Amino acid sequence: MNNDTSPSTVQTQWTISDEQVGTRLDRFLAAQVSELSRSAIQQLIADGSILINEKVSTKAGYALRLNDSVRILNFVPSSAVKNVVPQAMPLNIVYEDVDFLVLNKVAGMVVHPAPGHYDDTLVNALLARYPELRTKEADLRPGIVHRLDRDTSGLLIVAKNLRTQAALIEQMKAHQIEKRYLALVEGVIALERGSIDAPIGRDPRNRQQMTITSVDSKDAITHFKVEERFQHHTLVLLQLETGRTHQIRVHLKAIGHPVVGDPTYGTNRLRYGINLKRQFLHAYQLRFLHPTTGATIELEAPLPPELQSVLDQSEHL
Template sequence: MAEESKQYTADKEGERLDVFLTRMEPELSRAHIQKLVAAGKAEVSGRARKSNYKLQAGEMVSLTIPAAQPVAILPEDIPLDVLYEDADIIVVNKPRGMVVHPATGVYSGTLVNALLFHCHDLSGINGEIRPGIVHRLDKDTSGVMVAAKNDAAHIDLAEQIRTKTAHRIYNAIVCGNIREEAGIIKGDIGRHPTDRKKMAIVHEHGKPAVTHFRVLERFGDYTLVECRLETGRTHQIRVHMASIGHPVLGDPKYGPRKACPFAIEGQALHSLSLSLTHPVTRERMTFTAPLPEDMANILKVLRAKYKR
């Protein structure tokens, strides 16, 4: 991939150059942006400026993003819980704690490394870093995922997700007692304005997001809910549930700062089922993954305490 040059027009008076560029390029961290600026990769009206330069509305800003350095992604003999597999797709139950695909600083131990060892043939649409990956789950979210073994399957599955004909259902244990039986949460999601490692409901530069939830069981201080996604934004369920005052139990980013009282690493969120149309046979298929042991144990404790 060649280096990329981008042009923008400053739209806020007095905004720092690095803050503006981070807002324009939400996939890049502010630290990364600052390194590019320090290297002279950012110019304002044709002149290199520092990160703290205060922009004037209407100024032309350019940013040159260097080409990514190639990284060898190697197959690794990592056990997989395979729910279904044929010549076109593979469906797995991803464990909590596993990163889906390599990213900065994480180039081994991912689901992609495991799939490359297990399958040998994966679609190449997402490039060398994310072969076969049609959708993703957060590192500490477990459950059903599908990967494509060829480009035709990848294109078809991606279209199903885009048009919402592929349906995903999640189970989550959230903090607090949700009084409603069900509800719909709407709120555009984008990068948090001050913490670039988090997402948030934002009014500018966010992407539309809709989450449907339904209460399954109540346990006084906790509620087991089913969540159905209309959209698939980063951290969507976690951000939306936190926005209504019911963050996912154990969530290190969006949950309470106090220590989680249960034995679980990460958020109590599980991709329970995925329904899709097979990209070749056109058969409608539904795949289900049982709750992981840690979530099942938490529910056992809660049921023993509250279901008397």
């Protein structure tokens, strides 16, 4: 077995030997890395942060083969998780009951801690307001049901207990949670409405980015409807049928209409008098079933001032 780390660091890469052949991927990692909890390992696998022979593996039950190379990306030891400190920060709560809350996240806030960024996240703020969210098992994402990119604002669900979290995640997997976004995109979209159906996976040239690919990818479907056309831009309402990382941004780039202000998938050029320090993408509406009562929950968050002010100057768009 190869060890590519010094004694002061945690090993994150292995080559499978004879006695390890046939072992499930998740069980192998649990045995090798005591710093990671079982749930953390499963989350890493689901997130595409485990590479086998330099290709993403999202199957926890994958049976390891002789000489397979296994590597962990974005490794976060449980000691770091336990040291995530509560930080009192303002939260815009849109709905709350004993089971969950829905908040309107501001742009610029990271949802949960990650390597190199353990402070000033939504999780830090949640732990300060709801200390009961911290469970006995280390978890970087207490209560988190789904995520929003750092520079995407809008509605986000947070569960207050494990039962509710599991039920809402199941709704998410079954595509029963309707999520709609507003985005201002570059160029004028000709169609009134349409769907983008293209699989998304890690960009092999930049593992921190996503791209449309048939290799190690997952199905991704985004529906869009034109809300308003301007001279050089289009305001669109988008509904996700799937919830892949960076899905909206990657899909809109693919059809030639990237999100205005997107530093990763856009042109990163603000023209026509637009003054914006973030991407124009906002989680606008949520619709789902209450996991306890079965009642339909419908919520809406208006555009934040910095985005609305762009639309108010439509003569420049």
